[in-house]
Amino acid sequence: MSAALREPGVEDLEIDLLLEALFQRYHYDFRSYARASIKRRLVQARDQLGFTSISAMQAGLLHDPATLGRLLGYLTVQVSEMFRDPSYFRALREKVLPHLRTYPSLKVWVAGCSHGEEVYSLAILFREEGLEDRTIFYATDINPAALRAAEAGVYPLELVKKFTANHQKSGGRSSLSDYYTADYGRAILDKSLRSRIVFSDHSLVTDAVFGEMHLISCRNVLIYFDRALQDRAIGLFHDSLARKGFLGLGLKESLRFSSHAGAFAEFVREEKIYQRRDP
Amino acid sequence: MTRPTPGVVAIGGSAGAVQALLRILPTLPADFPAPILIVVHVPPDRENALVPLFQNKCRVGVKEAEDKEVAQPGVAYFAPSDYHLLVEADGSLSLSADELVNLSRPAIDVLFDSVADAFGSAATAIVLTGANHDGAAGLSAVVAAGGHAVVEDPAEAYVAAMPEAALRACPGATVLRLDAIASHLSNLRAP
Incomplete structure (x- = not known):
C-alpha cells in the first residue's frame, strides 16, 4: 500500500462552491460542518432531487429559492425520538431537577430541536416533576420547516410505541398516552405542552448568545460540526448559561477536545451532563 | 491542499462477525501500520460489549471510536452502537x-464510502460474514477510488449473504478465508 498524495477531487470543489453559495445567497452556513457527513447528505440530495451534479444543484439553489427548502431538509438532522436515551432523562429527573427546583423561574434551551421530540420530552418531564409552570422552554433550529413541524407536534403513530417505552425507562411518572390523541395513524401532542415553549430560529454557527439559561440540551448536533465550530458552539453555550447552569450533550459527544473544557465540570459523566463552573 | 494519507483498514460484518474478528484482530502486531475501523451490526440498545471482549485478546489497541479523535496506527476502533462511523481526510x-x-446504524456502507473518499487508494476494506447486503455498495466505492477490496470466502463464512453481495458488487475483490x-x-x- 503506497502513500498516495490525493488532490481534492472535483466533487470536493463543487461542494465547497455550493456551501459558499448557500451562505452568500441565503446566509445558511454549513462551511464548518464535518465534511464526511455533509458530503454524504449532499450526494443524497443530488440524487434524490434529480440533479446530475453538485454544480447543477448549486445552480438550482441560486436561481430557484424553492430548492433551498428541499436542500435544507437533507442538510439538517430530522431523526430523533421522544425520550431518546432514557438514561439521560432519568439523570435529568433524578440529579439535575433537584437543583433546578431551587430557582423561582427557569429557562431551558433545546438547541437544534429538529421536529421537537426532545423539547416535548422535557416539557413532559418538567410537568411530571411540577416545574413546568415556572419554566420557559426555547426550542431553536435553523430549518424553518423543522420548526413548523416541531410546533405542530404531530408524529407517526408507529413511533409512539418506542417513545412510550423510552418514557417508561426514563422513570416517567405518568403514561405517555395522557399527552397525545391518536388520529388516522398520527399521534397529536396535547396543545397544552406547547404553552411554555417558544419556537425560534437560531443558528449556532452565526447567531449570538441566547441568555441566562438554567439548562441547555443539545444532543447529537455537535457531532456534525468540525472541531473549530464545535468549540464556537460550546463557548456560546457557556456564555448563554446562568451561573452553575447545566449543559446536556449527546451520549457520544464530550467537551474533551474543547478549549472550553475547563469551564465546565462533569456533573453526570456517563450521561454527558456538564455544569458551568462558577465560583 | 494536498496531504499524504496514511493507510487505513476498514472492516464490516454482521451475523457471525464477532467470531470472525476473533480470528483476525488478535493476530495483528502491536505496531500494525494503519488504523483499523470496524463496523459490526449489534442491537442498538445493547451497550457496546465488543471493546472489552477484544481488549484482552489483542496486541493492537482496541477502543470505541470517539467523535473528532484522530485515528492512530495500531489501534482498532469500533463504531459505537446507534451511531454511524465516518473518517475525514485528516x-x-x-x-x-x-x-x-x-436498516442499520452503524452501517458498513457509510464507513466504507467515507474511507473511499478520504483515503482513496490507501484504503483497504474487508467484508466479513453477515445476513444482509450492507457493505456491498461501500466496497464498490472503495474499489472505484482505487482502494483494495477483500471479501471473506463465502464458502467458509458463518452467513454467506453479505460476502456474496459484496462479490456481486465487486467481482474483482480478493477472496480470502x-x-x-x-x-x-x-x-x-x-x-
Whole structure:
C-alpha cells in the first residue's frame, strides 16, 4: 500500500462552491460542518432531487429559492425520538431537577430541536416533576420547516410505541398516552405542552448568545460540526448559561477536545451532563 | 491542499462477525501500520460489549471510536452502537446519528464510502460474514477510488449473504478465508 498524495477531487470543489453559495445567497452556513457527513447528505440530495451534479444543484439553489427548502431538509438532522436515551432523562429527573427546583423561574434551551421530540420530552418531564409552570422552554433550529413541524407536534403513530417505552425507562411518572390523541395513524401532542415553549430560529454557527439559561440540551448536533465550530458552539453555550447552569450533550459527544473544557465540570459523566463552573 | 494519507483498514460484518474478528484482530502486531475501523451490526440498545471482549485478546489497541479523535496506527476502533462511523481526510473520526442505512446504524456502507473518499487508494476494506447486503455498495466505492477490496470466502463464512453481495458488487475483490485475511493484513507495510 503506497502513500498516495490525493488532490481534492472535483466533487470536493463543487461542494465547497455550493456551501459558499448557500451562505452568500441565503446566509445558511454549513462551511464548518464535518465534511464526511455533509458530503454524504449532499450526494443524497443530488440524487434524490434529480440533479446530475453538485454544480447543477448549486445552480438550482441560486436561481430557484424553492430548492433551498428541499436542500435544507437533507442538510439538517430530522431523526430523533421522544425520550431518546432514557438514561439521560432519568439523570435529568433524578440529579439535575433537584437543583433546578431551587430557582423561582427557569429557562431551558433545546438547541437544534429538529421536529421537537426532545423539547416535548422535557416539557413532559418538567410537568411530571411540577416545574413546568415556572419554566420557559426555547426550542431553536435553523430549518424553518423543522420548526413548523416541531410546533405542530404531530408524529407517526408507529413511533409512539418506542417513545412510550423510552418514557417508561426514563422513570416517567405518568403514561405517555395522557399527552397525545391518536388520529388516522398520527399521534397529536396535547396543545397544552406547547404553552411554555417558544419556537425560534437560531443558528449556532452565526447567531449570538441566547441568555441566562438554567439548562441547555443539545444532543447529537455537535457531532456534525468540525472541531473549530464545535468549540464556537460550546463557548456560546457557556456564555448563554446562568451561573452553575447545566449543559446536556449527546451520549457520544464530550467537551474533551474543547478549549472550553475547563469551564465546565462533569456533573453526570456517563450521561454527558456538564455544569458551568462558577465560583 | 494536498496531504499524504496514511493507510487505513476498514472492516464490516454482521451475523457471525464477532467470531470472525476473533480470528483476525488478535493476530495483528502491536505496531500494525494503519488504523483499523470496524463496523459490526449489534442491537442498538445493547451497550457496546465488543471493546472489552477484544481488549484482552489483542496486541493492537482496541477502543470505541470517539467523535473528532484522530485515528492512530495500531489501534482498532469500533463504531459505537446507534451511531454511524465516518473518517475525514485528516484521519479524524466523525460520528453521525443520521437515519439508518440498510436498516442499520452503524452501517458498513457509510464507513466504507467515507474511507473511499478520504483515503482513496490507501484504503483497504474487508467484508466479513453477515445476513444482509450492507457493505456491498461501500466496497464498490472503495474499489472505484482505487482502494483494495477483500471479501471473506463465502464458502467458509458463518452467513454467506453479505460476502456474496459484496462479490456481486465487486467481482474483482480478493477472496480470502479468515486465516488468510489475518496474514494478508499482517503483511501490510507502513506507507
